[in-house]
Amino acid sequence: MLEKFRDRELSLAVAEKIKRCMPERKVKFCHVCGTHEWTITHYGLRSLLPKNLEVIAGPGCPVCIVPSSEIDAAIELALEGVVITTFGDVINVPGSELSLRQARSMGGDVREVYSVRDAVEMAKKEPDKEFVFFAIGFETTAPSTAIEVLRSEAKNLRFLISHRLIPPAMELLLGLGELEIDGFIAPGHVSSIIGLKPYKIFPEAYRMPTVIAGFEPLDVLFSIYMLLRQVRNGEAKLENEYTRSVTWDGNVKAQKLISRVFDVVSGRWRGLGVIPKSTLSLKKEYEHLDARKFYKIKIGKSRDIYPGCCCHLIMVGKLKPTDCPLFMEDCTPQTPKGPCMVSIEGTCGIWARHGVRLYR
Amino acid sequence: MFVMCLAVPAEVKEVRGHIARVDFGGGLIGEVDVTLVEAKVGDYVLVHAGYAIQVLDKEEALETLKLWKELLEAEQEL
Numbered sequence: 001m002l003e004k005f006r007d008r009e010l011s012l013a014v015a016e017k018i019k020r021c022m023p024e025r026k027v028k029f030c031h032v033c034g035t036h037e038w039t040i041t042h043y044g045l046r047s048l049l050p051k052n053l054e055v056i057a058g059p060g061c062p063v064c065i066v067p068s069s070e071i072d073a074a075i076e077l078a079l080e081g082v083v084i085t086t087f088g089d090v091i092n093v094p095g096s097e098l099s100l101r102q103a104r105s106m107g108g109d110v111r112e113v114y115s116v117r118d119a120v121e122m123a124k125k126e127p128d129k130e131f132v133f134f135a136i137g138f139e140t141t142a143p144s145t146a147i148e149v150l151r152s153e154a155k156n157l158r159f160l161i162s163h164r165l166i167p168p169a170m171e172l173l174l175g176l177g178e179l180e181i182d183g184f185i186a187p188g189h190v191s192s193i194i195g196l197k198p199y200k201i202f203p204e205a206y207r208m209p210t211v212i213a214g215f216e217p218l219d220v221l222f223s224i225y226m227l228l229r230q231v232r233n234g235e236a237k238l239e240n241e242y243t244r245s246v247t248w249d250g251n252v253k254a255q256k257l258i259s260r261v262f263d264v265v266s267g268r269w270r271g272l273g274v275i276p277k278s279t280l281s282l283k284k285e286y287e288h289l290d291a292r293k294f295y296k297i298k299i300g301k302s303r304d305i306y307p308g309c310c311c312h313l314i315m316v317g318k319l320k321p322t323d324c325p326l327f328m329e330d331c332t333p334q335t336p337k338g339p340c341m342v343s344i345e346g347t348c349g350i351w352a353r354h355g356v357r358l359y360r
Numbered sequence: 361m362f363v364m365c366l367a368v369p370a371e372v373k374e375v376r377g378h379i380a381r382v383d384f385g386g387g388l389i390g391e392v393d394v395t396l397v398e399a400k401v402g403d404y405v406l407v408h409a410g411y412a413i414q415v416l417d418k419e420e421a422l423e424t425l426k427l428w429k430e431l432l433e434a435e436q437e438l
């Protein structure tokens with residue numbers, strides 16, 4: 001069935017619809033998901049869109065927004081002899097000085113895992129070592145961390161929680177005002193967990209058209225068309241393109257697990273500053289599993305932005321990678337200068353790996 | 361390649377407690393944790409980082425495809 005969601009002919013037909021629905025003025029839509037950026041770039045969807053329709057990438061790369069202070073904390077633990085387990089790309093992201101990969105070459109035991117479950121199994125197999133799972137990711141990943149916190153099968157495994165929530169970051173973008181976004185393409189997988197409900201405020205309080213979209217090229221094109229129809233009709237509604245996975249209530253079981261294990265607190269996003277009620281933190285009753293408390297981690301001064309890198313502006317859609325003078329000059333996937341290039345979900349990284357040089 | 365916010369569909373082949381054996385297609389069989397969903401054999405689940413996060417609605421998938429077709433056929437709609 002999947003091929004049907006990638007059908008070239010249908011894609012061209014939707015692109016044609018989009019052209020006919022397009023007003024004369026400039027229109028700008030914003031997505032907030034690394035996977036959406038990947039689909040858009042990989043399938044060359046921007047080339048199908050009218051010149052005055054722009055689709056920009058917001059802060060949707062879960063690896064890019066982890067503040068360096070938290071990476072620094074993981075590095076410190078690794079260098080003290082704690083085994084750090086975390087998801088792939090994170091180990092390449094520079095903290096204030098070093099990356100976890102560099103910490104590994106200095107003797108730290110840093111391991112990539114595909115799932116929090118792998119961390120649990122490793123910790124069980126090596127009971128005389130101390131393990132920490134560095135838990136990053138949005139609402140899609142938080143439920144699995146919650147499950148393993150509750151199961152607590154390995155007594156030598158603690159959690160460095162760095163989970164962030166998407167809707168507050170979308171609100172931050174609207175607060176920036178000058179971005180002049182005409183609509184949101186909301187992320188389908190995060191929404192599979194949280195449902196449609198939390199997005200209600202965007203049309204209601206901000207009059208911002210919002211469409212939840214899946215990840216196949218046709219999903220994205222159709223969601224753009226749905227947004228454009230709203231723009232043309234002067235409406236602001238919440239619509240769901242990804243009905244095969246997203247419901248109004250979302251995955252209630254997963255939400256219950258999240259709220260049972262975590263409190264929602266304010267937290268720093270790399271390059272974006274502190275966003276209110278955007279970060280998960282372990283509840284008091286799970287304090288014994290909280291690496292921050294157990295190791296008395298102090299978050300000190302840190303450096304989020306490297307000289308010359310404009311990741312922080314790319315993450316809010318103010319600049320495109322090709323606007324950065326370092327893009328593909330000093331900064332490449334082999335010699336990344338910022339988190340947006342390191343991660344395969346970062347906008348710079350996606351564009352670089354697809355050979356995008358000049359945009360339009 | 362591991363992408364954080366990506367989830368991939370897989371067909372449930374067998375369920376044992378909270379673990380299911382799933383088929384990702386192309387001969388790729390794996391085990392995933394199904395604690396977060398009510399998955400039966402034959403269901404398609406969305407798998408993210410080793411955990412099924414949602415059961416995909418086959419009817420809705422077909423409905424979406426139908427809707428797209430209709431939308432495109434309705435020429436005068438614009």
Ligand code: SF4
Nearest residue numbers: 309310324331338348
């Ligand atoms: S191209 Fe490199 S230096 Fe420029 S914004 Fe992207 S990550 Fe930063």
